[in-house]
Amino acid sequence: xxxxxxxxxxxxxxxxxxxxxxxxxxxxxxxxxxxxxxxxxxxxxxxxxxxxxxxxxxxxxxxxxxxxxxxxxxxxxxxxxxxxxxxxxxxxxxxxxxxxxxxxxxxxxxxxxxxxxxxxxxxxxxxxxxxxxxxxxxxxxxxxxxxxxxxxxxxxxxxxxxxxxxxxxxxxxxxxxxxxxxxxxxxxxxxxxxxxxxxxxx
Amino acid sequence: xxxxxxxxxxxxxxxxxxxxxxxxxxxxxxxxxxxxxxxxxxxxxxxxxxxxxxxxxxxxxxxxxxxxxxxxxxxxxxxxxxxxxxxxxxxxxxxxxxxxxxxxxxxxxxxxxxxxxxxxxxxxxxxxxxxxxxxxxxxxxxxxxxxxxxxxxxxxxxxxxxxxxxxxxxxxxxxxxxxxxxxxxxxxxxxxxxxxxxxxxxxxxxxxxxxx
Numbered sequence: 001x002x003x004x005x006x007x008x009x010x011x012x013x014x015x016x017x018x019x020x021x022x023x024x025x026x027x028x029x030x031x032x033x034x035x036x037x038x039x040x041x042x043x044x045x046x047x048x049x050x051x052x053x054x055x056x057x058x059x060x061x062x063x064x065x066x067x068x069x070x071x072x073x074x075x076x077x078x079x080x081x082x083x084x085x086x087x088x089x090x091x092x093x094x095x096x097x098x099x100x101x102x103x104x105x106x107x108x109x110x111x112x113x114x115x116x117x118x119x120x121x122x123x124x125x126x127x128x129x130x131x132x133x134x135x136x137x138x139x140x141x142x143x144x145x146x147x148x149x150x151x152x153x154x155x156x157x158x159x160x161x162x163x164x165x166x167x168x169x170x171x172x173x174x175x176x177x178x179x180x181x182x183x184x185x186x187x188x189x190x191x192x193x194x195x196x197x198x199x200x201x202x
Numbered sequence: 203x204x205x206x207x208x209x210x211x212x213x214x215x216x217x218x219x220x221x222x223x224x225x226x227x228x229x230x231x232x233x234x235x236x237x238x239x240x241x242x243x244x245x246x247x248x249x250x251x252x253x254x255x256x257x258x259x260x261x262x263x264x265x266x267x268x269x270x271x272x273x274x275x276x277x278x279x280x281x282x283x284x285x286x287x288x289x290x291x292x293x294x295x296x297x298x299x300x301x302x303x304x305x306x307x308x309x310x311x312x313x314x315x316x317x318x319x320x321x322x323x324x325x326x327x328x329x330x331x332x333x334x335x336x337x338x339x340x341x342x343x344x345x346x347x348x349x350x351x352x353x354x355x356x357x358x359x360x361x362x363x364x365x366x367x368x369x370x371x372x373x374x375x376x377x378x379x380x381x382x383x384x385x386x387x388x389x390x391x392x393x394x395x396x397x398x399x400x401x402x403x404x405x406x407x408x409x410x411x412x413x414x
Contacts, residue, residue, distance in 0.1 A: 003308035004239065033408045040401035041218065044394045051390065083400060087393040093239065152308055191214050 001064070001148050001166070002050075002088070002095030002103050012154050017101030023078035023108060030075045038195055039080050042069045046107075047084035050094065061173050067140035068181050070111025071118060071133075072188075074197060077111040078104065102151055110143035119197050122185060129189075130182055137181030141174040142167060240266070240311040242303040245374050246293070246319045247367050254375070255287040255303050255311070262287025266305045272297045296320055 008016075031039065049065040070077045082104045088094040095103045114136045121132035149163030188195050240263055244253045251270075255263040268281040268289050278294045283303070293299075299315040 001308075004310040006302075006312075007304065007308045007310050031404075033405060036401055036405050036408075040398050044397045047393050047397065048390060083397060084393075087396055091389050091393050148308060187217070191210060191217070 001106055001144055001170075002085075003099045003106070003148065003151065005096030005098055008099060008102060008151060009154050012151055013098050013102060015101075016099070016103075016105050016151070020078070020082060020101035020104035020108070023075070023104070023112075024082050027073075027075040027078035027080075031079070032076070035195075039073060039076055042073055042077075043080035043084045045069070046081055047087055050088060061170060063173060063177060063180070064107065064141055064144065065177070065180070066107045066111040066144065067114055067137035067177055068184050070108070070113075070115045070140060071122070071136050071181070071185075072195060072197060073111075074115045074119075075112065077115070078108045081108040081111065106144050106147045106151070109147060110140040113143060114140045115197070122189075122196060123198060129185070133182040133185040134178035137177035137179070138174045141170055141177050145170055240303055240305045240309040242268075242301060242311040242313045243374075244299075244301050244313045244315055245371065246315060247371065248364075249293055250290050251293060251299070251301075251315065252371075253283070253289040253291075253301060253303075253313075255283050255289075257305065257309070263303065263305045266303045269302045269304075270294070271300050271302070273300060293320055 046065050046069050049063045052063045053061065066077070066081065069080060073080055082100070085095060085100055085103050085107065089097055089100060117139070118132045118136040122129045124132075145166040146163055148166055149159045152162050153159040185196070240255065240257050242253060242255045242263075244251055246252075253268060255266055257263055262285075263283055264285050264287060266283045266287070268283060269277060270279045270281075270291065271277045272295065278299070279291055281289050281291065283289045296317065297320070298317040299320070300312060301315065302310065302312045304310050
């Protein structure tokens, strides 16, 4: 879902940059330096995730992992995702430099939303936390697709058509992300529950 | 209790390392196909420009919007790629052409055809039409006699250029495809290295400040 250079109009790009910078600044302020390695690992995982492609029918789509990044990092997801996207843009030319702000919003805002929606639920009993984890992964990709539609709305594209197209195309990714999030969370709960947000030691 | 924590730590690190290794094997097994960029390449054959499109995963871009304009931004023509990601048009103007392809999901690629490529074509055309005119104007008496079978150098040049166009077409395709190299393994490693470098730097600065 990286938007390339030259597609979005100037005002959209600038507002994206402003929002992304604000989000990153808040995220950096809330950065927990005692657990900064966690931020680095998740940023690296996000960076690499776009390279995992899933061949679906005639096309290939890639994992996003912004659900799990958001759930584990909260506001710090903004700088983590911004750094990963910058490196992707520079090293692989995925997306662009001017669209960096907008692409960060597309990836990090759903991460933040899912953090606030699902964080209270993951410490509950498995019958609640498992669906919550799945929903977290699922909805983070869904909201990303919607934000892309909103961004493209200003370039004479029909919001409903674009969003519908993206959601249908990314439906397999949503399901797979949901499953990946469930497994990650189950694993972390067992082995390192301190990494989860809202746990007693944090 | 402490020993259990230590073992848990190692298990966790082992799992993370194992996961990263698994990811890397995944890449090598399946190849680094990506759906992030859209590539368009175009070449001139005769008086027609042929366009082919590919998304960075190697799939053609079907129904992509093509816009052809000159370097000053004047739009010359529009179109859509067909089911094979192709599009073609007759050269509208003798100027450097900028071909832009936009696919539905916010991906864009462009290709520029320099004016020299187009001028070479139009030179052939004027020569061809000039030859046709002189052939028509020749008096019939000359036509009756056995024509001088020695072809003039212009004809040879025309023939050579036509054959070259035909032969070069697959080579140009190959060249355009080889331009596009996906993310390599060491690109990925360098990206991850940067991230951890930043982590280290941030930690150092933060704890340095704390100390002071």
